[in-house]
Amino acid sequence: MSEETAIDWKFKEDAEPQCSSNDFWYDLVYGGYIKPEKVLADEDQIRRLKEAISVLNSFENALEANELIQQF
Secondary structure, eight states: OOOTTTOOOOOOTTTTOOOSSSSIIIIIIIIIOOOHHHBOOOOOHHHHHHHHHHHHHHHHHHHHTTTTOOOO
């Protein structure tokens, strides 16, 4: 990640490790194991992260709807 796009993530001081099944996207989006609001202290960062997830999820759905993605 370039210096220009790096984010200085602000975590809560009492943040606890989030569970993971070794599939970050699933844990963050589908499984709900990773809860940004439990670890991030900055409300704007939480909002931005959720917006980014929504955009990526929309892109994934559009690829699938147009049969432009293949699972291996």
